[in-house]
Amino acid sequence: MKMWFLGTGAGRPNKHRNVTAIALQLPEPETGWWLFDCGEATQHQLMYVPLKLSKLEKIFITHLHGDHLYGLPGLLSSRSFDGGVTPLAVYGPIGLKAYIDTVFSLTETALDYEIVIHELEEEKQGIIYEDGRLRVEAGPLVHRVPCFGYRVEESDTTGPLLADKARALGVRSGPLFGKLKAGEAVTLEDGTVITPESVTDGVLRGRIVTVLGDTSPCEMAVLLGKNADLIVHEATFAAGLEEKAHEFGHSTTIEAARTAQLAGAKQVALTHFSGRYSNDELSQLVAEATAVFPHAIAATDLSMVKIDRVHERRAGQDEISS
Structure with a gap:
């Protein structure tokens, strides 16, 4: 699996970063990918990574704030131009269908494929997708509007x-x-x-990836991130600005790190940085997080994190990643 960060900024684009969008490249032999949030200009960012719109299978929207959503109509339209003909599943809060239907109606947009929209009930946690190999669980977070986090869990398979x-x-x-x-x-x-x-030869353990939308610290974030190989967590503000962060339903670097620590995660990628911070200042934000949780990194636009699968071998043999 590979996680591509197409946009890592909060609120609006700036010189340092675009607004939120994250792509999960599915493990081989799959050739498809999933998208989490779709801020403005997401389809432009896709031109710089090895992902084709025609191979996009699912979209998960965390909430309906513009910096997570404004790029969606254009991307859906461009998928037709790029040869996308297979059905596309879109998940998100109630209101997502009305948004898409209204934009397409007003612009008289016609697609060459079927969109299947799944609206999630507010305050409800549970499995929203399962195919025997991958399972997705959604749960409500703490933000100013209904907002969800998503946990992608891969099944274990037998070793070689x-x-x-x-x-x-x-x-x-x-x-x-x-x-x-x-x-x-x-x-x-x-x-x-x-x-x-x-x-x-042993077992190939399934990977767990958790993508959290905008949120203040909450129990659900920890539950969705339990034992995850990677948690993607917003860190809109630096340490010491907790009051300001919570006023707007956000988290600080230290709070993101603490969530990863409580969840027992292997790694946390910080994202959704306020425009007040330049990329040169990200090292300081990471230092704040690693003081609490050593395995924290700062996501930057167009960066990629590879999530390896652990090969748990029989007794007497070592574990290796593949």
Whole structure:
């Protein structure tokens, strides 16, 4: 998995950064990607990263403030021009459908694909998407308007097949190998049952990525980020400005770090920085966060974070990332 930060600013674009948009490039063999928020000029930012609009599968909007939403109509329209014909699922708060329908009606925009809009009930937490490989959970955060955080959880899979061991047990190469790789037990002609665990090298642990919208510190942010490989958390203000941050439903660097710490996350990427901070000042903001949680980084526009999958090997073998 790769997380691309298309915009890391708060409120409005400035010389240092664009407004919020984050792309999650799905793990191979998938070729698609998902988008979290779509601030103004998101489609322009996409020109600088290796993601095609025609491959966009899902959009998750955290809330209906303009800096997270104003780029959506243009991006949806451009997807048709870029050859997008498959259905596109869009998730977000109540009012999202009215916004899209109104803009498209007034501009007489016609698309070459179907948009399926899923509006989320305010204050409700739960699974909003699941396909056997990936699951998405949404939960309400604390902001001035209804706002959601999203937790993307990948399923565990069996480790690499130990082909020589499988052959030694009588498994012939071919379809039976495929079943074992897929985690299915197979039965040989003599009735012997070969389980995947006996001929595979451990487990590939599923990754967990949490993308939080604008929020003041809250329990839901910790729940959605529990044991995450990566939490994307807003850090609109520097430490010491907690009162101002909470007045507008935001967090400081230290509060973002504390959420990651409480959640037991592996890493937190700070984003949604106020325009008062230049990119040269981001190192100081990170220093504030790492004083609480050592594995904090500052996201910058067009930067990418790779989320590796942990290969948990059998007893006596080391864990490695892949």
